[in-house]
Structures are given as structure tokens and as C-alpha cells.
Amino acid sequence: MRNILGGNEASFDSVCTRLTLRIGVNLRDLKLNQMHDQGLLEPLEEMGYVLS
């Protein structure tokens, strides 16, 4: 997932922080299927990242 979200730790941090500020869930704590179950793919898609 780091590769998709910008490719390095700093960019992963950036996306994780932005999303946590919006919806209160930290991506670091989740696997892809959990993100799907929690409806997090849509906010990620808003940010231009399609993970499905």
C-alpha cells in the first residue's frame, strides 16, 4: 500500500494523517480488507488513490 500511496514513508505518512484528520481512522492500523469493510476506499479515491 505504501507504493500506491506515494511510494515512500513520508508520503504514506502524509496520506495517513490527512485521512485520519478527516474520518478518524489511521490507515496504519488497517489491512486492505479492513479498509474496504470500514468504507475507507471512497475517501481514498477522493484523494486520487484507487486500491480495489
Added chain:
Amino acid sequence: MLFGAFSAGGNTVQVIEEILSQLGDCNPKALVFFAAHSLDGALISHAFRERYAGAEVIGCTTAGEFNEKNGGIGGLTVLALPEDKVKRCVAGLAQFGEGRVTAVHGVVNAIAEKLRIDLRKADPARYVGIVLIDGMHAEEERVNDMLGNMAPLLSFAGGSAGDNLEFKETRVFQNGAASSHGAVFLLLDMNVPFRIIKTCSFKPLGESFTVTRANLSHRRVFELDGDLAVRVYADALGKAIDQLDNKDFAAHPLGLMIDGKPWIRSLKGFSPEGGIDFYCQISEGMEVFVMEATDIIAETAEAIESAKRQLDGASGGLMFNCIFRRLDLEAKGLMQEHLDCFEGLSIAGFHTYGESWMGHMNHTLTGIIF
């Protein structure tokens, strides 16, 4: 070399003349100013643009202004960024009356086009943005979210314009134009390395609570852990609801903890049905803490010193300091100690109605150091 200037106040023409005489022939690529709401900011930005042809000039009204030596209310502070710091830059003003989404997209895309960059691929170690948003229309979350959607890896740091606690009208400015319902953006292609700072001096007081009912657009939380928000908040402080006052609000905001760092949401007041109004949105499902204060001077100094160490030295920066921090520093008699944290740097800063970086927050100092 950076060029800073500060005026404690006067009428707009006098203040402009005082600042221009301090700046001299500095030939800036960009000029950022923070002006008392009693001054004519459009005239100020027009005068700077006329004096420094080709420079991008942005600014906003404040709840107090400062540089590294002086602070006050009613004046003007300026930082001029010359070519040895900034290779090139473009600014834009979004008027939200035209529709916020359209305005922000249009202005930010136009900035990218002028710089001939792809916002999603631009190097975040080379490009940095400044965003100044009017502080009276609660648009900060959406503006920051849109910046995150358009440029998820770039930092835009900034703050919300103020009017020294009158809460009537705040304004942002660009190259002689003004808006009381909008935002200005400045994207800098830097010639030098930079760091974003974010410091807020709070830690969790106790256990966390989950927001179980909230109204995002009203920045209101009705319930925490299924109980009335005001009752949960009062219990956390060991007080009866009718004992709570503004001092409690200032001393004990709520905060999200992200990777061990607090992101503060300040209380505005109580709603009739037992909810709490904030100066920042809090979503249902968020885990929040009631916070308690830590050492504002030590932590501010450490944030600045840490940035300077990472940069192996720095010459200045732009600072966006929450009005709650100003009030806190004034109450504790620590304003001079706070200014001393910036010793050795050329700083322009203002006391804000909210701080921006990654999102919107309160009771925080954000800034760019280079």
C-alpha cells in the same frame, strides 16, 4: 538573505511607508504580510505589488501580528522572500462566493499550470504552499481537504485570517485584490530546503472517548460514548456542568492523537441540547481525548530548534499562531519568551482563527522554516 519588517501601527499610508523604508531595495520573488483588520489590506498589497513589480504579494488580516522581536495588535508584519530562497512562485485568490469547489479548483490548477507542474507529482521537498483562509465562514476543513485531494503529497501551511476577536469580518489579499469570503494560495518553488513545524502544548488528560453523534457542518458534537457531550466533558474535568467556564475550554480542548501527536479541536461553547460546539470539525467515530496543557515555551523552542537542526541552520520563516495561544501567553506573561523562541530567524507571523497543515486545527503554531 530574508527581509523582514514590522510596524506597530498608525494609519495605512504611514504603515506602508514605514515598512517600505525598512525593506528597502530587496527585490523579492514573494512578499507575505499580516495586517491588523483596522488597516486597508488591499491598499497595502497594492502598494507592495507596485513597489516590487513582479513579486507575488499575499496577506491577510489578523488577531495580532509579530516578528522575531516585536508583537502587537494594530500593526503590520512582512517577510520578503528573495530569489536566493525562492526560484519561482505563483499566487491566486479564490472567491468562495462563486462556489468554493469551483473557485479552489480553478485557482490551484491555474497556479500549477503557470508553474508547469503536475500537482500530484511535484517534489514535496522542493515545492511548498502557503494558504490563508478567511476565518469567519468555517470553510477551512473543505479547503484543506481539497488541497489534499489535488496535491496529497505537498504541504500547504497557513492560517485563518482574524479581526482581533471582533468576529465580524476577516479578509485575505493578493496583489491588490481582497476577499472576505475566500482564500489565497501561494505555491513556492524553493531554492533552499524547508521544514514545516506544528506544535501544540497539550497531552491527553485521561482515557479517550468516541464521538457517537455529531453534526459536521455545524462543528458540533452531541454525544461522546453515547452520553451527552457536555456531561462527559464535565465528568472528565471532575466538575459539575454549571461550574464549567471559558477558562476550562481554553485549558482543556479536545484532541485527536495521530501517531502519538495531538491535533487540537478547541471548544466554542455549549449547544442547548447538551452538545459542544467547536472551532473545528469532529466526525462521528473519531476517538478524542480531553487534553491538558504542557510547557508552551519549552515545546515551541524545541519545535523551532528541531527544524533548524534538520536544516543545518535556517534564516527565517512564516508563523501561524492560534489566537488561543496568544491569549494563553498573555495571561501567563510569556509573550516575550515566545518571541525569544524565534531568535536568530527573520520571522513574520500572526495570531490566527485556526491553523492549516494537512487539515484544519486549533490552539497550535504551524509554520514554514527555511
